[in-house]
Amino acid sequence: MEQNISVGLDIGTTKIVAMIGRKNDYGKVEILGIGKSKSLGVHRGVVNNITQTIQSIQLAIQEAEVAASEKIDGVTVGIAGQHIRSLQHSDYITRSNAETVINEDDIDRLINQVHKLVMLPGEEIIHVLPQEYKIDGQAEITEPIGMYGGRLEANFHVVVGQVTSIRNIARCVQTADIELEGITLEPLASANAVLSQEEREAGVALIDIGGGTTDLAIFKDGIIRHTAVIPFGGNVITEDIKEGCSIIEKQAELLKVKFGSAWPGENKENEIVSIPGLRGRDPKEITLKNLSKIIHARVVEIIEQVYVEIKNYGHEEQKKILIAGIVLTGGGSQLKHLKQLVEYITGMDTRIGYPNEHLAGDSDDAVTSPLFATAVGLVMDGLERQERKRVEALEEDVDQSTQVVNETPDFTEAVSENQLEEEQEIEVNPTTPKKERRSFIENFTSRIKDFLDNAE
Template sequence: MEKVSISHDKSSPIVVGLDIGTTKICAIVGRRSKDNTVEILGIGKAESAGVTRGVVSNIDKTVQGITQAIEIAASQSNVEIRVVNVGIAGQHIKSLQHRGLITRRDLNREINRKDIEKLIEDMYNLVMPPGEEIIHVLPQEFTVDNEPGIKDPIGMAGVRLEANFHIISGQVTAVKNIVKCVTKANLESHDLILEPLASSEAVLTDEEKEAGVVLVDVGGGTTDLAIFHEGIIRHTAVIPFGGNSVTEDIREGCSVMRNIAEMLKTRFGSALAEENKDNEIVCVPGLRGRESKEISVKNLAYVIQARMEEIIEHVYYEIKTSGYEKKMIGGIV
């Protein structure tokens, strides 16, 4: 059977997503259908050994992981993968609010897409702190001739067009290293997408975004957060703690090897210590024939609970600082 080749053409029905995570690298191939849904054709996963807290720390190991994941996904889907949409996260990600405006000269012409693109383009030209670049500019709501709260001004008449924007920025070096890894794996990066935004597109409904909802994605190296209200992205954050932080706590707290700590977390771990019995014990083998070690399941849970409480406190802090704490009808997903 002949392999299908894909290009960066937006009309191409086949799209590829590449998630370069701290614990694993995942490639997914999907086909866009006419009713705007995506049929999954293939998934490839590989261990991620060159990424720390969402940021590339070893180019060669990351390239190796990308290549493995892409090969598996290409084999499953029978698609020759050349172009990918890459997710970006990491503790270097920042977000800010900004307001822009343009004064239109042609009064006989309705507001069109070009006017909005001009506003967005102006935001990309904002002066950022040294070493940072803008990744996304997301319009929130528009004001036309001092009439606020307009979600879509296209087709309206007006002279003064203003907009509130949610701007997401990241470190230039971190972004370049991701692109470099993708290029070294003989792929072309079509787009960089902030991972909490990509996750929200996958798991949140329009109704939830309208009601007000917090998306929390606890990954290996980071915890990603996105807040939506009235269908608009209001706040994003990347918290530099995740599942790997829990594993490290177990490794230090129980004095075991990292692979044993990961096994204890996944097989016997709990975030609520009170739900475990005092007499539950796990016996782990000693190193190279040394005496085995007994670990209390309740103590293990206390270690996990402490870190998970810290992560949730960070999440709550971000929700409070966003100003939307009392408006989240949809709660946390």
């Protein structure tokens, strides 16, 4: 696999998608190939059958490899599921010397302190996302590095998940002979793919309606403020149609996709669709009005649960109001009249989120569907990680070459005393930028890998 190519693996409840992409000359993401397979062994975002999940992953990977004529070695995997929850937490550290400027080590010490929070049995912290900092009581500081102060505190958005569920996903990927390059929370991946920077600044709620779960991510002032996973998605609607109309699941799914609507008022009583009977039985006649009533009832329930989470964040407070409203994405967002129903229930501006802003102009229409928002976001995440590694490698090379020059004795004789003093000052100056620290999620990924390697 080429170095500048990234692969996103979206392990969903209804489908598994492997997407291969790279950055083109204009900085946009060019999709080289997609592989899709029916997701077997995953229920509401959680693996409940390892063997079936591995087979589904391998099918999706093989299809993507054929489409892109590339060999896949490593992937960035999305995690979601009903075991994910989030909480707000404030913490602080007291610095030993307030006369020196705050550096990355201080931030690391503060973040590491958050990891000492006591979680429920089996849970582990996945993401620690700083909201804003406070230095010696001065609030609303977004970047504390380089400032003076004795007490450094911050508000954090902490995302927590069942570590066994995440290890199971990692195990499936590794057993399918693919390297796990990174793990990302799926609502964050979808947000990267469909939201603009202006929306994040203004305040926006991203609702990703998948097969088994509905993921929510709220942004305000460019920072993620709240995440939640609601354990209902498109599958529950299909299940309701199956029960309500006494038909098989395959027919219920087709009915939902072809004739389904979230707004029952638009269908007339005499609009009827005929479903073939099983094994020579008489066909079933279903009115579209009844179909929309079944869909409407369940969709309202899902939206109301999401709206409770939006209100929990504090959307009704003047300072926290989400000016950009709601963005719907995921396969479930393609349901007819869903946008209008969401606007009616929440009173917030709503649009459907397509992952086309970051994609190359000649991308296939299928790729720009909301169905693939998470996969596009995972590809972007993988490309960003590669870019960071390249920058770090360059910085290390520069550091080493600088060291070699400093150690060469011939140069020091020709250098004036003033220049030597300046060099020494640069070396001890605490504000000299260090290479970018690894994010916690990268450390978390390597810990998961180590655990699986040792388990072998």
